[in-house]
Amino acid sequence: MCGYDRRLLGDDAIRLLGFVHPLRHGEGEGDLGECGVRAEPDGRWHLDGEVSLGSHDGLRLALGVLRRDAHRGHADLHLDLGELRFIDAGGVGALTEAAAAMAELGRRLVVHGPPALLRRLLGTGWGRAPGLELAP
Amino acid sequence: MSDFDQAGVGFQHEALIFGSDEEYLAAAVPFLRAGLEAGDPTLLSVSQRHRELLDGELGADAAEVIVLAADEYSQPFSTIRFNRIMVRDYFEAGATRVRMLGAVPHGEGPDAWHEWACYEAAINHVYATLPVWGMCPYDTRDTTDEVLVDVGRTHPRLAGAVGDNADYVNPAEFVAARDRGDPDPLEEDASVLDLDDPSPREARRHAAALAAGAGLDRAEVEGLEVAVGEIVTNASVHGEPPVTVRGWQGAGRVLVSVRDRGSGPADPFAGYLPGNLMGEGGFGLNLAYQLCRHVSLAADPDGFTVRMSAASRG
Numbered sequence: 474m475c476g477y478d479r480r481l482l483g484d485d486a487i488r489l490l491g492f493v494h495p496l497r498h499g500e501g502e503g504d505l506g507e508c509g510v511r512a513e514p515d516g517r518w519h520l521d522g523e524v525s526l527g528s529h530d531g532l533r534l535a536l537g538v539l540r541r542d543a544h545r546g547h548a549d550l551h552l553d554l555g556e557l558r559f560i561d562a563g564g565v566g567a568l569t570e571a572a573a574a575m576a577e578l579g580r581r582l583v584v585h586g587p588p589a590l591l592r593r594l595l596g597t598g599w600g601r602a603p604g605l606e607l608a609p
Numbered sequence: 610m611s612d613f614d615q616a617g618v619g620f621q622h623e624a625l626i627f628g629s630d631e632e633y634l635a636a637a638v639p640f641l642r643a644g645l646e647a648g649d650p651t652l653l654s655v656s657q658r659h660r661e662l663l664d665g666e667l668g669a670d671a672a673e674v675i676v677l678a679a680d681e682y683s684q685p686f687s688t689i690r691f692n693r694i695m696v697r698d699y700f701e702a703g704a705t706r707v708r709m710l711g712a713v714p715h716g717e718g719p720d721a722w723h724e725w726a727c728y729e730a731a732i733n734h735v736y737a738t739l740p741v742w743g744m745c746p747y748d749t750r751d752t753t754d755e756v757l758v759d760v761g762r763t764h765p766r767l768a769g770a771v772g773d774n775a776d777y778v779n780p781a782e783f784v785a786a787r788d789r790g791d792p793d794p795l796e797e798d799a800s801v802l803d804l805d806d807p808s809p810r811e812a813r814r815h816a817a818a819l820a821a822g823a824g825l826d827r828a829e830v831e832g833l834e835v836a837v838g839e840i841v842t843n844a845s846v847h848g849e850p851p852v853t854v855r856g857w858q859g860a861g862r863v864l865v866s867v868r869d870r871g872s873g874p875a876d877p878f879a880g881y882l883p884g885n886l887m888g889e890g891g892f893g894l895n896l897a898y899q900l901c902r903h904v905s906l907a908a909d910p911d912g913f914t915v916r917m918s919a920a921s922r923g
Contacts, residue, residue: 525809
């Protein structure tokens with residue numbers, strides 16, 4: 474169990490902590506528990522649950538941290554979405570924005586196990602998603 | 610916005626209203642020939658019969674015309690997306706202008722025509738900067754008077770006529786005036802889904818269960834689920850509480866309405882353009898338009914209602 478004093482944390486930090494800790498005690502912060510991210514030994518960040526309005530901010534913050542972390546390590550960012558049950562337009566937007574930021578650094582955001590819904594939603598847009606690669 | 614949006618050629622939108630094969634060919638053949646002579650990608654999406662007529666007139670040049678897939682005009686919002694991607698690709702390959710003779714469906718009843726009429730108006734705005742010259746043929750022998758009035762109001766130019774079309778109206782005014790709040794017949798029955806201020810997640814889960822319960826196929830269920838989630842998200846973020854979600858189930862068809870107390874989007878073209886995948890606003894409403902069978906928006910003095918329906922294919 475990781476303890477944090479919410480009096481010392483900003484709103485963004487609280488959202489981010491909610492996102493990386495599947496179980497939380499104490500005051501909740503809305504609907505954050507619907508989606509989470511965790512590291513696995515395969516070197517990928519695994520995103521599970523459902524991405525919708527309640528988790529957009531957490532997802533954006535988490536992707537920002539992971540992006541910078543990947544950049545420092547001179548590596549691509551590998552996300553595994555194999556356990557993701559749902560993603561909405563805002564979630565797709567967060568992924569494509571993070572991928573574009575990676576592309577500006579000459580890196581990629583590689584999505585492993587992309588759900589069929591992600592492919593379908595990407596197929597409804599007209600633009601390209603620079604830096605985003607869907608692995609089989 | 611990308612480079613091709615700023616090409617500066619601009620969209621030219623012309624109706625070809627004809628009453629005989631001779632009239633059709635007299636306008637369509639020179640239009641296509643001029644495109645081929647200029648080296649422009651020259652595209653065709655018309656009936657098989659008209660294609661054969663045109664092939665006969667164009668002779669060997671017919672092989673240069675690019676024939677689009679039959680489902681090009683399957684759904685207005687997918688057509689807008691498809692056309693933007695296609696024009697972008699031609700532009701990036703070096704084309705400076707694309708010509709297209711494309712027949713918009715108008716024989717499938719007033720509900721379907723309502724959406725295509727709004728399409729005909731809206732593309733004057735959403736294609737405004739695209740380097741496209743489009744000609745839309747309408748045969749007076751199989752087009753109702755109501756449709757012909759709309760055709761006159763949505764095309765700035767008429768093929769064969771000199772000068773601008775005097776009947777043309779501002780597309781924003783046309784779309785806003787067509788905005789229809791007619792209740793769906795299913796609403797005569799009691800609703801089977803009633804949610805007050807649901808989260809988007811809760812609303813879409815119930816909508817999916819409703820659609821699955823009506824026996825709709827997986828793609829239709831998922832389409833409605835996504836659409837309801839997006840519209841409830843929009844209502845929560847941009848609208849005014851309370852947000853109410855209602856659902857009805859009919860034979861092979863479901864309807865979900867989402868209402869809030871706000872006034873809805875101010876832009877009559879909200880949702881017409883597909884998302885550019887970069888997380889800009891408007892993507893959610895366009896998703897609903899693309900993924901549902903029918904979507905209608907209606908503002909009234911007390912609020913704003915989005916109706917979405919899904920139905921079995923075939």
